[in-house]
Amino acid sequence: MATPSVLLHPVRLRIVQVLRDGEEFTTHQIRELLPDIPIATLYRHVATLVEAGVVEIADERPVRGTSEKIYRIAPTLANPTAEELKALTPDDLLTVFTVFTSGTIRDMDAYLHGGSPELVEDRVNFAQADFWASDEELDNFLEILTDALLQLRKNTRRADRRPRRLTTILMPRDITGQEES
Template identity: 60%
Template sequence: MSMPSVVLHPVRLQIVQALLGEELTTHQLHRRLPDVPIATLYRHVAQLVRHELIEVAGEQQIRGASEKTYRLAAGFANPTAEELAASSSEELLTAFTVFTSGLIRDFGEYLGGDGRDLAADRVSFAQADFWATDEEVDELTGALMEALVAVRAHAPGEGRRRRKLTTILVPRPEPGAEGSA
């Protein structure tokens, strides 16, 4: 079974989404996915482990039984440039689907909360087309990373909320080129 077909099963995709940036036990996963029977959840977790998409992050004894904590496999969570370059289009689309579905989940959780105020909470999402050379894109990326490093150094404190910044940078087709809109 290929990586895309393993991940794109609805239950396995939910498990992967739940593990984005988290380490959870099967029971914690079950609390997040209450519509999935526990036996089904165990079976899908085992399949994700077998295909090395998730891994055991830790194990502890609870009342004589072993309880495992799972996380996304390092290569799946943060693929290297070489791994991405070696991936098929189908594998890349699967990875991007998991990534974007995690964004959808995060936004859904925000919308489900009480007292949401998009303006006061500084929520935004937008797209901006621009023209730039590779060097200018590298300069933009460097400036963004420099600013991000500064704010990531902040410790939790009064008035600070944990926030998530997501960027996606893709080239657009040349105007008039085949496939451009």
């Protein structure tokens, strides 16, 4: 699997963002979505991502006597199972996490440049909150959160509703050397 650094190039990160939600595109389709990137540069960076195992060829189709490749994020990076995650090295996990967060960056960019963003009215919120919790307390919190989210996911389209995406990242903190509060 690729090292996380392969995704730190801005062009490669943008390619991953385009392919993030299970999308499958040819290089020309990617170019239509990223028109500021020269086609030769795009081909070079797609090849780097394929070589690194971040992007794979999903399909090929004949076009005017040649073969046109259709690309997608490698499935183990796009939506890895718990078992796949357990088998990954720390660098592999950071690569998977970088692919995940690139989608969040893409979503915010689309929101901010898709009209006139009204963060307060649209209830846009992102924050970090540190807290102390036992495993049992955290499991209880996650159960409450999951139940609330499951209720919202039952909602159907209606004039007063708009699609929303909740992204959560939960991880332990190392506070070595920090004063407890």
